[in-house]
Amino acid sequence: MLHAADDLLAEHGFAALTIEAIAREAGVAKQTIYRWWPSKVEILLDTLIDDSSKCLAVPQSPTAAGIRGYLRAFARFLAENPAGKVFLALLAQAQHDAATAASFQERYLGPRRAAERELLALAAEAGEIAPRLGVDAVLDALLGPIVYGALTGAAVSGEGVDALVEELLRP
Amino acid sequence: MLHAADDLLAEHGFAALTIEAIAREAGVAKQTIYRWWPSKVEILLDTLIDDSSKCLAVPQSPTAAGIRGYLRAFARFLAENPAGKVFLALLAQAQHDAATAASFQERYLGPRRAAERELLALAAEAGEIAPRLGVDAVLDALLGPIVYGALTGAAVSGEGVDALVEELLRP
Amino acid sequence: MLHAADDLLAEHGFAALTIEAIAREAGVAKQTIYRWWPSKVEILLDTLIDDSSKCLAVPQSPTAAGIRGYLRAFARFLAENPAGKVFLALLAQAQHDAATAASFQERYLGPRRAAERELLALAAEAGEIAPRLGVDAVLDALLGPIVYGALTGAAVSGEGVDALVEELLRP
Amino acid sequence: MLHAADDLLAEHGFAALTIEAIAREAGVAKQTIYRWWPSKVEILLDTLIDDSSKCLAVPQSPTAAGIRGYLRAFARFLAENPAGKVFLALLAQAQHDAATAASFQERYLGPRRAAERELLALAAEAGEIAPRLGVDAVLDALLGPIVYGALTGAAVSGEGVDALVEELLRP
DNA sequence: TAATAATCGAGACGGTACGTCATGTCTTAAG
DNA sequence: CTTAAGACATGACGTACCGTCTCGATTATTA
Numbered sequence: 001m002l003h004a005a006d007d008l009l010a011e012h013g014f015a016a017l018t019i020e021a022i023a024r025e026a027g028v029a030k031q032t033i034y035r036w037w038p039s040k041v042e043i044l045l046d047t048l049i050d051d052s053s054k055c056l057a058v059p060q061s062p063t064a065a066g067i068r069g070y071l072r073a074f075a076r077f078l079a080e081n082p083a084g085k086v087f088l089a090l091l092a093q094a095q096h097d098a099a100t101a102a103s104f105q106e107r108y109l110g111p112r113r114a115a116e117r118e119l120l121a122l123a124a125e126a127g128e129i130a131p132r133l134g135v136d137a138v139l140d141a142l143l144g145p146i147v148y149g150a151l152t153g154a155a156v157s158g159e160g161v162d163a164l165v166e167e168l169l170r171p
Numbered sequence: 172m173l174h175a176a177d178d179l180l181a182e183h184g185f186a187a188l189t190i191e192a193i194a195r196e197a198g199v200a201k202q203t204i205y206r207w208w209p210s211k212v213e214i215l216l217d218t219l220i221d222d223s224s225k226c227l228a229v230p231q232s233p234t235a236a237g238i239r240g241y242l243r244a245f246a247r248f249l250a251e252n253p254a255g256k257v258f259l260a261l262l263a264q265a266q267h268d269a270a271t272a273a274s275f276q277e278r279y280l281g282p283r284r285a286a287e288r289e290l291l292a293l294a295a296e297a298g299e300i301a302p303r304l305g306v307d308a309v310l311d312a313l314l315g316p317i318v319y320g321a322l323t324g325a326a327v328s329g330e331g332v333d334a335l336v337e338e339l340l341r342p
Numbered sequence: 343m344l345h346a347a348d349d350l351l352a353e354h355g356f357a358a359l360t361i362e363a364i365a366r367e368a369g370v371a372k373q374t375i376y377r378w379w380p381s382k383v384e385i386l387l388d389t390l391i392d393d394s395s396k397c398l399a400v401p402q403s404p405t406a407a408g409i410r411g412y413l414r415a416f417a418r419f420l421a422e423n424p425a426g427k428v429f430l431a432l433l434a435q436a437q438h439d440a441a442t443a444a445s446f447q448e449r450y451l452g453p454r455r456a457a458e459r460e461l462l463a464l465a466a467e468a469g470e471i472a473p474r475l476g477v478d479a480v481l482d483a484l485l486g487p488i489v490y491g492a493l494t495g496a497a498v499s500g501e502g503v504d505a506l507v508e509e510l511l512r513p
Numbered sequence: 514m515l516h517a518a519d520d521l522l523a524e525h526g527f528a529a530l531t532i533e534a535i536a537r538e539a540g541v542a543k544q545t546i547y548r549w550w551p552s553k554v555e556i557l558l559d560t561l562i563d564d565s566s567k568c569l570a571v572p573q574s575p576t577a578a579g580i581r582g583y584l585r586a587f588a589r590f591l592a593e594n595p596a597g598k599v600f601l602a603l604l605a606q607a608q609h610d611a612a613t614a615a616s617f618q619e620r621y622l623g624p625r626r627a628a629e630r631e632l633l634a635l636a637a638e639a640g641e642i643a644p645r646l647g648v649d650a651v652l653d654a655l656l657g658p659i660v661y662g663a664l665t666g667a668a669v670s671g672e673g674v675d676a677l678v679e680e681l682l683r684p
Numbered sequence: 685t686a687a688t689a690a691t692c693g694a695g696a697c698g699g700t701a702c703g704t705c706a707t708g709t710c711t712t713a714a715g
Numbered sequence: 716c717t718t719a720a721g722a723c724a725t726g727a728c729g730t731a732c733c734g735t736c737t738c739g740a741t742t743a744t745t746a
Binding site: 685686687688689690691692694695696697698702703704706707708709710712713714 | 725
């Protein structure tokens with residue numbers, strides 16, 4: 001069912017991602033979907049969490065290179081990976097629907113942000129980086145442009161990410 | 172009709188913003204709306220362009236203070252102004268629908284970006300600022316965090332904006 | 343305008359005969375039609391009266407042959423003449439709408455029936471025919487099968503008409 | 514649903530018989546109607562077939578009296594029974610729409626005509642009647658005046674029916 | 685091994701909104 | 716003063732999904 005949802009989103013966009021279409025695609029009764037997920041947003045959230053844990057883990061090594069690599073992976077994830085489209089679709093849907101916003105925040109953005117905060121703190125402590133803004137501010141300053149670029153169709157390149165890191169974290 | 176659409180979005184969210192609801196609210200026939208707008212997205216775009224021209228004009232004076240003021244106004248616009256919700260709703264809808272993406276880019280983001288580019292170029296020429304990234308990259312680096320903050324419900328404060336400007340544009 | 347209405351009925355059927363279509367076909371504004379006719383039924387009635395006076399006049403000569411010829415002409419009119427379709431359409435519409443029924447009765451069926459009554463009376467007086475039913479009954483008995491045949495798509499042939507006349511009017 | 518359709522036709526006429534009105538009257542969703550009937554014509558056809566089988570069966574006994582009774586019942590059915598209005602409405606609609614014509618012919622007129630043909634054949638064989646016209650011609654000659662009378666608002670009386678039978682079938 | 689329960693597919697149901705079409709009324713500008 | 720052009724409020728069209736709801740049929744477990 002997660003695959004069916006994923007495929008539909010990738011192939012036909014969020015508008016075509018209806019519960020009925022997922023059921024059709026997965027060869028499953030509608031009620032079976034409703035038994036396990038309260039909404040299509042939660043289905044997408046499950047696929048996103050799955051895929052993120054596979055190819056977008058927050059690195060353990062608190063080095064400047066690790067941070068750079070993570071941000072470059074994030075930019076590529078949004079630009080190229082089908083799961084990146086899921087991220088964008090959920091971020092979008094959160095603007096239309098408060099329940100989505102809460103779920104997305106709690107199950108995805110929050111945990112990820114916690115890990116990112118820790119990464120930054122350790123790296124700063126180790127002298128690898130020297131952020132001049134607060135932790136959350138610097139994370140928004142790093143992730144914001146990447147996400148905003150993806151949202152507006154102007155993907156940020158690897159060099160762009162590096163320049164951003166240099167600008168904001170250079171010791 | 173624009174007011175009706177605006178009000179409905181502000182009061183009940185994007186999900187409740189149906190063509191039929193707008194018609195009901197405005198005391199107007201559905202067909203009358205279809206006569207003038209091909210979709211509710213274009214209605215929102217019109218209200219956004221209207222409202223933006225009133226309270227979010229790109230400043231003429233190419234000074235550091237002008238740029239700071241503009242970005243602070245943008246952050247406040249997204250956080251507090253009902254029209255800011257329209258911006259976020261359109262950016263969100265653009266992720267679900269390619270036609271929205273094209274329209275939003277062409278009628279709103281594009282022209283605004285052109286004005287912003289000119290502003291930055293003049294200010295750099297005047298020595299008011301010294302961006303180390305390319306024009307578009309620096310604009311994304313400035314606007315991205317503000318938008319991302321608004322999308323995730325973490326509004327960027329005036330001081331946050333100032334710090335960002337200091338970091339990225341300080342001569 | 344009458345031609346436009348006629349043409350549309352003949353080509354695309356009664357369902358496609360809308361006031362807007364007539365206006366379009368005639369190259370005329372809708373309001374111009376409403377100025378002169380209260381409804382499309384009256385337009386059709388006008389065309390039917392026109393066409394009937396041309397090729398379906400009740401004969402003056404009160405002879406058996408005259409009556410036979412009139413009924414054969416009526417059968418052919420319904421089966422082949424485009425104006426015959428107008429007659430059937432109006433008779434049909436009269437079942438759906440009381441105003442049509444009244445108009446059709448008063449402006450078309452009534453006058454025609456009066457002439458037919460007179461024709462039969464004169465012919466009977468002259469000994470050309472010997473109807474055993476009342477005047478209206480015999481007229482219904484003659485016209486009814488022809489109309490019913492046309493309504494059900496089973497046109498009555500010339501010989502069929504003759505046989506009917508022989509059966510009902512034979513002296 | 515059939516009752517709702519019937520009631521609406523009887524009370525407000527064919528023009529008010531919209532799918533939405535039937536759904537409203539029956540307390541049912543529009544889609545539920547579309548699930549079972551392709552058009553309102555088929556709904557009416559179903560009610561007509563139901564009602565006809567109850568109170569307008571073609572008699573089994575091939576006697577002159579049986580035929581007379583059947584025709585009188587038909588005349589009364591058209592004049593007084595609400596289901597008679599359904600018959601007239603369908604016959605009318607068949608003039609406006611070829612699909613209705615085909616359906617009405619195949620599901621109602623055709624089967625009924627077959628039974629009537631058999632009735633007449635048996636009665637003729639038994640010497641009860643002596644039709645001088647062909648089977649279909651005589652049926653049209655008998656039914657046509659009754660239907661035409663109903664269509665033009667001039668109901669045929671019981672005596673009128675008897676006279677017609679006497680005239681056309683007398684041995 | 686048979687009864688019992690959980691899960692499934694299928695799909696009907698009352699709703700709501702879609703975008704289109706024609707209605708009959710109206711206003712405007714040109715002749 | 717009539718016309719064409721066409722905007723307007725109204726309301727039905729037939730379609731797509733929504734989320735809820737019964738149905739058997741098919742597994743799994745428990746007695």
